[in-house]
Amino acid sequence: MLQDRLVHFLKGRKEWKRSGGKNHLIVAHHPNSLLDARRDLASAMLILADFGRYPVELANIKKDIIAPYRHLVGTIPSAESPSYDERPTLVYFQGAIYRKDGGVIRQELYYLLKDEKDVHFTFGSIGGNGVNQ
Incomplete structure (x- = not known):
């Protein structure tokens, strides 16, 4: 092999x-x-x-x-990217929170941070047509 x-x-x-x-x-x-x-x-x-x-x-x-899959992470052009102090979102996560294997850390982070004002979570999954929300 x-x-x-x-x-x-x-x-x-x-x-x-x-x-x-x-x-x-x-x-x-x-x-x-x-x-x-x-x-x-x-x-x-x-x-x-x-x-x-x-x-x-x-x-x-x-x-x-x-290195996350590129097609799952939207690109922000440099000219449109705010400076660190200007960013309104502290944490950004988009994808499967609950996974068949592993995912324990994702779930724990979700439960700890889901109600914070500067945190964005979007549930999603990968299918034949790309990312589904």
């Missing part, structure tokens, strides 16, 4: 052995990418779409980067 070959290749390199992979960056953005190799490569820094499907020993905020 290709993923097994990748793990074998990386772990055999002197660069990997020098730090145990901790100085490596692996793009595994799609939830199913490197599905079989993730556990073996977990010491590296991972670029992921979210933490929702991963155990904390594999992916966590101390070592990994979350």
Whole structure:
């Protein structure tokens, strides 16, 4: 299998052995990418779409980067983006609050912050036609 070959290749390199992979960056953005190799490569820094499907020993905020799916995050042109002090919203979240796996942090944040005036939550889900609210 290709993923097994990748793990074998990386772990055999002197660069990997020098730090145990901790100085490596692996793009595994799609939830199913490197599905079989993730556990073996977990010491590296991972670029992921979210933490929702991963155990904390594999992916966590101390070592990994979350890059949300671009089509889910609206872009504001720089000229129209207010300065930090001018922004009316403190927290912005749009997507599935309740998830089949994980999502515990999303739910907890929702319950803690849903009634705050500077917080925006919009429920939504992904379907064949994009994001549905």
